[in-house]
Amino acid sequence: MFVNQLLIILVAAFLGKLLSVKMKQPSILGELLFGMLIGNLGIVTLTKTLTDISDIGILLLLFSTGLAVNFKELKELGSASIIVASFGVILPFSMGYYTSMYFGYSMLISLFIGVSLVATSIGISSRVLSELQMIGMRLGTLIIGSAIVDDVIGIVAVGTVLGVSLKGNLDISKLILTIILTLLFLTVSFTLAIKLFQKLSETFVFDNRIVGNILTPILIVGLFFGIIAEKIGLSMITGTFVAGLIIGQTRIAKEAFEKVSFIGEYLFIPIFFVTMGMQFDISAFTSSGIFTVILIAVAIFSKIVGCGFGAKLCKFSNQESLTVGIAMIPRAGVELVLVKIGLEYGIISSEIASIIICMVVVTTFATPPLFSALLKKVKLNGT
C-alpha cells in the first residue's frame, strides 16, 4: 500500500521535474503542480507515513541550506536579516489585520488573518536558491537569514495568537522562556558546538574508513538539533539549519553537503513538495470572492514592500531588494497548520479557511517563476 503511494509520488515528482525543465522553471513548480493534481484527483491520499517522510524532506532541505550558507557572511548580515524579517512581519500582519477589519470581520478573525500572512514558507525559496546554486552568495545568504528569522518570529506570533484565541489570554512567561532558550540555543550552538564538532570531525566518528560513510552520523547530528529546537519551542527546521551551519564549519563540510543534498534533492525533497501540493485544496477557489483577491494582493504586496524596504535600508540595490521581497512571498508551512487548528477549534469558518488556502496556493505557485527569473538577472549582474 505504502509502496504504491510512494511510487505514484515519485512519478509525480519526476513528471513535475520534466515539465519544469521543459518550461525552464524551477523543479519545485512542477512538483507542486503534479502534487496538486494527484491530491485533488484523489489518486493518493496523505497518510501518516507520507507526511513523516516528507518532513524528512524539509529537514534535509534546511540542513543542506545550513551547510551551504556562508556562515561568516551570515553573521555579518545578521542584523540585516533581522531588519528584513521584521519589516516583512510587521507590514503583512498589520495590512492583513486592517484589511480584514475594513471588510467587517471580527477583531479575533482579523488577528487570525493577519497572522496567517506572517510566516514565509522557507522551503520554496531555499529550493530555488539551491537549484541555482546561489545559497552561498551574499544575496542568498540575506534571503536565508531573513527567512530563518521570519520562521522564528512567525512561530512566536502564531503561538501567541493561537494562545489568545484558544485560552483567551497570553502566557507571557512562556513567551519569555522561549526567547531566552532560543538565545541560549543559538549561543551554545555557535560557540561550544562549533568547537566540539570541529574536534569531533577529526575523530573516527566522521571517518569514512571506519563508519563506511559519514552520512549516518551527519544525519544523527541534524535530527538531534532539530529535536532540540522543537523542544525549545522553535520549529524543527530551524534546528537542522543550525546543525548545517555548525557542520559547515568543520573539515567535513563539503562532503556532508554533497551527501545530505544528494539524498534530499533526489528523494526526500521532491516528496516533500509533491505532498505539499497534495494538501492544496483546489475547491477552495470556487468560493473565492473580492476579499480573496484583495487578501492575495495584500499578501504579495506587503512582503515585497516590507522585506524590500528592509533590504534597501541595509544598502542593497533596488533589484536585490526586490528579489529579497519576492523570495519572501510564499506562505505555506505554518499557514496550513494554522487553518487546520483554526477550523478544529471553531475560530474561523470554512470560508476564511478557503480564503487563506487560496492565498497560500497563489503565493506558493507565483514565487518560483518570479524569483528564479530575478535571481538569474542578479546572478548575471554578478552580485
Next chain:
Amino acid sequence: MFVNQLLIILVAAFLGKLLSVKMKQPSILGELLFGMLIGNLGIVTLTKTLTDISDIGILLLLFSTGLAVNFKELKELGSASIIVASFGVILPFSMGYYTSMYFGYSMLISLFIGVSLVATSIGISSRVLSELQMIGMRLGTLIIGSAIVDDVIGIVAVGTVLGVSLKGNLDISKLILTIILTLLFLTVSFTLAIKLFQKLSETFVFDNRIVGNILTPILIVGLFFGIIAEKIGLSMITGTFVAGLIIGQTRIAKEAFEKVSFIGEYLFIPIFFVTMGMQFDISAFTSSGIFTVILIAVAIFSKIVGCGFGAKLCKFSNQESLTVGIAMIPRAGVELVLVKIGLEYGIISSEIASIIICMVVVTTFATPPLFSALLKKVKLNGT
C-alpha cells in the same frame, strides 16, 4: 515523534556499525544487536511509518543486489540455483515436520513448524556479500540465485500451508496461476523489458543533464517491478531484484548501482536491520526447552546439508558448498509473518511461536560471523 524514533534508530545503527567494525564483524550483526536492545528495552516501539521505511530498506538491498549480480553467470547458474534451493527447502521442511511429529505435536502444527524452516531470509547474506563486495563473483551469484529461488518456493509453501490451515483445503488453481504468472513475469522481464530499458536508458528519461539525477527514475522502475511481483503473488523484493537485473544490463548500470546502494547502505538498509532486531522478542528464550534446542539444530543442519549437497551436486568445491549452506541458514522475513498469522488464527500456541522466534534469532545472529569468515577464506582461495 517520528523524528525522535528515527534518531534513536540511526544512533542504534551507528553504534552497531562501530561495534561490528571493532569486532571485525559484518555491520548487520551490530545493527541487529542494537535493534534487539532498543526494541526489548522498549526505547522505541515499531510504528507503521518505521516498518514502511524499513521495507524500503530491504527493497533497496535486493535492488542493488540485482544491479551488482553478474546476469550472464546467474543464467548459467540458473539450474544450479534451483537445485540448491530445492534441496534447501525439502530437507528443512521434512526434518522439521518429522522432528515435530516425533515430539508429539499434531500433524497441522508439525506442518506449520516444517514450513517455518523453509524460507531463507535473503537480506542477511545479501548484506554480508555486498559488504565484502562478493555479489558479482561466481559463488556470490550462486548464493543470490539460490536465495531468490528459495524466496519464491518459500512464499508458495507458506501460502499453501496457510491455505490448508485456514481454509482446510488447497486452492490448486490459484497455485498454478501464480506459477504461470511468475514464469510469464520472468520471461517478459528478461526479454522485452531488458530490450526496452536498454533503449530507454539512452533517452532523456535517464539523462542526468535533464532529470538532474537518475536516482528518481531508477527508483520508479524498482518500485514498479516490486509492485508487479507482489500483484502476481511473489514477494516485492523478488520484483525489485529483477528490476536490478534489468537495469544492470543497460548503459546506466554502474551509476544506478552507486546511487541505489548509497541511499540503501547508509540510510534505509541499516534502518531495516535495526527494526528487524527490534522485532526479536528476547523473552521467547525464557520458555525454551529441549525441543527448541533440537529445532534450532535441525534448522541449521538441514540448510547446510541440503544446500551444501545441492551445491556439491553442481560441482562446487567442499568449502564453497559449505559456504553456500551457511549463507542459507538465516530465517527471519517470512517466519515472523508466519508466527503472527499463526497466532492470530489460533493455529499455533504462544509456546510454538516462542520456539520459532528463538530459531529465527539464533539463525540470524549465527550466520553473519560464520558466513563472513568463510567468505573471506573463499575469497583468499580466489574463487
